[in-house]
Amino acid sequence: MPVQYYIFLSIALFCIGVMGVLMRRNAIIIFMCIELMLNAVNLLMVAFSKMWADAGRVDASSAQLFVFFIMVVAAAEVAIGLAIITMVYRNTRSVDINILNRLKN
Amino acid sequence: MLTVLLILIPLIAGLITFGLKGSGPKVLSIISSLATVVLAIGAWCRFRTAPDSLNVVANWIPQLGSQFRVGLDGMGVMLCLLTAIAFLLVFITIYSRKFERPGSFYGLMLLTQAGLTGVFTAFDALQFYIFWELALIPVYFLCSIWGGEKRIAVTFKFFVYTFLGSLLMMVGIIYLYFQTPDHSFSWTSFASLQLSQDQQNWLFWLFFIAFAIKMPIFPFHTWQPDTYEQSPTPVTMILSGVMVKMGLFGLLRWLLPILPHGVMIWSDVAIVLCIIGIIYASCIAMVQSDLKRLIAYSSIAHIGLMAAAIFANNEQSLQGALLQMFNHGINIVGLWIIVEVIEQRLGVKNMDQLGGMARKAPRMAIFFVIICLANIGLPLTNGFIGEFLMFSGLFQYNHWMMAFAGLGIILSAIYTLGMIQKVIFGQENELTATTTDLNAGEILALSLIVIMIIVLGVYPQPMLDLVSNTTDVVNKLF
Amino acid sequence: MNALISTALSGVVMMFVGLFVRNKQNIKFFAIAAIIVAFIANLALYPTVEHGGYIVYGMIEVTKFSVVFNAVVLGATLLYFLLSGSEFEKVGEHVADYFALIFFILAGITLASSFSNLLMLFLAIEILSIPQYILAGADKKNLKSNEASLKYFLMGSFSTGILLMGITLIYGAAGSFNITELGLGSDPVHPLALCGIILLVFALAFKVSAVPFHFWTPDVYDGSPTVFTSFMSTVVKAGGFVAFLRMFHVSFAGGAISQHWTLILAIITAATLILGNFSAVFQQSVKRMLAYSSIAQAGFMLFAVISLNNMGAQGIILYAAAYSIATIGVFAVLMKLKDYTFEGFNGLARKEPLLAFTVAVCLFSLAGIPVTAGFFAKYFVLSAAIQHGNLLWLVILAVLCAAVSVYYYFRVIMAMYFKQGEPEVLPVSGGFKAALILTVVLILALGIFPNLLLCWL
Amino acid sequence: MYTETVFLSATTTPFSYLPIVLQLIAALGFVGITMLATHFLGPKRKTSDKLINFESGIEQKGNARQPVAIKYFLTAILFVLFDVEVIFFYPYAVNFRELGPEGFFAVLMFVGFFLCGFIYILKKGALKWED
């Protein structure tokens, strides 16, 4: 398959993620949208890796390694993020980020 | 070394003073300022014999091409002398006064002196800028802590104004720095720059605004009357006697030699601004009833004349301006001492509440009259020579401008004489009946001033000799 | 490299110190010892890199610049520990863990100063971000701290996503992650690379809280425990900038490519300066004021990035040092006060002259008044921009904004020195005072002799 | 750094995964059909008692979807973290011979950090279920 398909697909996924982050109010959903963004990146990274490998670059596997690191960081973020969301939930009984704006006043 | 000492003595004395209590601060201040006066006179003598020995260069920030580069030329010697004398006079005058936290007060005063001396001796642009700011900070604190009721807002305005001006100047300095072939801040590299007309056109404003705010020139003057009014009088003395000279000095040392074409293009505009300032300030001074504000506005008028003379930029006007810088400093300090005396005794500075003080305080009256006459520029006082030279210089530049500037002199005579009349002659009232005459310290300070007024009025040659060299330097560049 | 290893190990060590040291007050001494070790280890590498970089597997290139920058960062952190180390105990139970997290952040910063591969850039940014999310929420019962943490986390990971997309697109265009081999300078610029660079600009602007990506900053800095705000808004921010600087100076400096982002970045800078300064003017709380001031200062640091010259690199080091030390100093004193509003400072000069003097010097430094470190910091970044040549409008704007900044910085000074009041001050120890004096000395020393730092470059 | 690794080398093509898709379709079909079938085959005699939750005859109180003990949450988070660390071993294990002793020492270091984290959570009591 031409690499363009992968590019379009991941850009589309990425944009869905971005829109989700910007428009949704539920912290968990936002968080999932962020993960979607990261996975779109992963997909694109692997597609590019293949593209450059086909183009004859010997170091194209480094993009696949990059994906591993993205996964690790995503995992770390999951750990921290869920902990934070749980903490907020315990204190406010809500994961709606609008409640945070109410806190300001 | 002498030059460095001129800066170091007040600096170190100032830092020590912060830790002193009781009468320690004032004694140390007088000692230190006496020492600087002696050093300044020494520098003058040295300048006549071996001027090069006054220059000191040391490495400072080699990465930037900035050096610790101080030196004295005629103008520098004169202004350092003025600074030293002014501070000595101030300290003598206020010797008997009690201040809250005297250590801090005298310490800040001495730091101001160090900063001012630094400005007048700097031959490295970066260093000049740093001293320029340094002179400002202690004054800001002095005004804000010991000033009048509205001090905080007023002095802050003063600070922000000057700070903004100097930041613009810094942009200019950095720009010039990158234009120098050897990437150096030294005055000589700056002065030998060959800048295009366009560059000079806009660079002029960066420097001019900074200096104009400091002097101040209309329309950058709005901070000045308020600040003079709200500051404690000793600080006002320094502000008007020495600090405004920083602006004039900046014009002479940094603007004229470096941006000659810029000055040429914009000098008409600048002079017109100065003259508007002269007339405007004089008119306001005429209707002022507050003694301090009146003197403040008169100071704007005088400074305006000097700035106009500098921009007229011929030998006579420059010499006149230089001479007048010194003389105005002496005179205005004298005037402020009188104001201080009145304010100390009576607690008021509104002229409507004053009058008939000559009867109770004859000595003060005599000093007051002499200083006022010198301030107007009557012949045989020091003010005359300077003003005469400036006017003839302005006349060479443009007849009409000289005529309008001359109007300022007439107005100045009107309000100054009006002030004399309102303050020391006329009806004595309940308040002024309680006046007592001058005490020893005040007499000493005022006598020194009057002696200088008369000596320099009769025999100005040494001063003219001192500055002739400087005007040569500036003129040759055209 | 040494700094990276030693900080990472120190982080691990601190984790275990928390398990084995019973007395919480002693933990800070371990941290101070560890940071000193890291500092020395970092400097020990200096002779190696003095005449050229030291490359580790094509991933990291330690240069003279990064060693000096790391020294600044570690030094500032040392000062921070000395000044505020005892405040950690007031935040919560896990003192040693907080220290450990700070060491991990430091590891991230040291990596950010010396990456030579986009992977390392990404890791550096993450290593320095993730512990911050935790630190922001360290005050678990406090809703504001919760809010700060959640907001920071969501915004931070969102920007991570954008950063990654940027990196991926650049990889798609260049076929390499090595920042020296990207070769983006060619004309015409690959459209993928262009998109990637723009995303990268956005993401990094997010991390350094440049307008219009700054909106999280005030709330996060305000809500986080003050002791961590102090660190987050100073040292960490400097870390973000150094990553920014390295990325742009090495990879995006080419002729064709730089045209595309210079204008964007210039507009971001201008917006940051204006918005940061003018918002700071209207704040009532000093802590919030400092949050906005950190945005404003970010605007100045962006000059270093945008101007793409050596002066900018020197400037960022000086700026990092000056800004960090000064802000840490102000925060250290702020934490000793009960009231964080401007009124809380009223009359401090009479009650605690040393505290007031330190704050005054720090604020002078932040405002960029000569003889304090801040002056040369501002001087260098402005010079860098002037040297660049086409940014004079920005410089004038910056100067105007600097004048505005005086307004809010001096409000504190006015409160301390010119106003009457009885500030409530917590008791301060002798060690704290000594550290304050050290702060003042450092600021003045750097203000008079910037060479102390620059001679290493 | 960039050794030519055999990791995920392209011996399989997307085409190799086609049977898996087929199997997925088959499994989904089976499950779907069975679900539908039981839906129609079974009797439907619903009463309100039958449709409440069974909680051993004790009257149901409140919603069951309460937060559970933090321990489970902690376990989940730790799993996420350690699992990705484990994932890192896979590419290493596959290229284990090519990377030789040097790679082994690098992995030893990695394991060291892994163990540090592990011991830390043990000591912190994150895995204490006894209380």
Place this chain on the structure above:
Amino acid sequence: MDWFFLIEKILLISVILVLSLVVAMYATWGERKVAAWIQDRLGPNRAGPMGLLQPLADGGKLFFKEEIIPTSANRFMFVLGPSIAMVVACMTSAVIPWGGTLTIAGREVSLQVADVNIGILYIFAVVSMGVYGIMIGGWASNNKYSLLASVRAASQIISYELPMGLALIALLMTTGTLSLKTIVEQQINSGVYNAFIQPLGFLIFLICAFAECNRAPFDLPEAENELNGGYHLEYSSMKLGFFLFAEYINMFISSALMATLYWGGYGFPGMTSLASSLSPNLITIIGFLALFIKTLIFIFIFMWVRWTVPRFRYDQLMRLGWRVLIPLSLANMLITGAIELFRHHS
């Protein structure tokens, strides 16, 4: 597109799916028979000879049971849970090589649905999906017991996934590939089963497989006496059946996987020597039978353990997983690595 290839794969998939289901069904029968044997009872013996029709009766019953969805449950999730469990259980078998190749009408037909080079990763990926089925099912029921049980189950499964993965890594170090087919071929060619090279690894894998399948002694999620039957408490009819089936299919697949990874898969002793004398198709069929027998042995072990070892307490379960198996598997991995390196570099 090769239509024969498609047809052949569809056939193979059908056979494997049916086989899994049948094995799963008869595993329930086997379970009861083994229990009876161990406890010296008779076990099911009414339906058909030796009760052989019992599983059919059970299955039929599940089909015709009433379908109950509690009103407070989330209907979509309630149906989704068992479906995921079942689909996942059916998917794991895709990469297991059930035998060599058959030559039918000149076509080489591989007895493996998909020979992908990441077989082990595929299995891991799919197996981890299984936890969603349980979790969703428990949560959707909106029952306190179900929820607790599903949370427990999830914790248990993920906890044991770690040592399982680590144990496999040690195996990968010796084999150097992620493809199951290659792993089997290596064992056949060398004649040494991986279980002898990796005894500790095999043991860990075995224990983890027990836990992953929620089998005794790790059957806490469905601990009847504590949790009323566990996560599928609210389920009835075939949805319950799916959960039960999924468990048995998982047991079957993990047995097959263990046989493949550690016991030579479809290889049998003397395979290489017989290759010259017997026809390849015959060898393949014998191989398949060998694998099937190995699998059955493991299934038997599953049952044997169930009726022998008492159930763990939850804290014991977690302690075993985290504090014993993880360090043990790490050590196993490092020792394997060191020995392998020593062998290859000296």
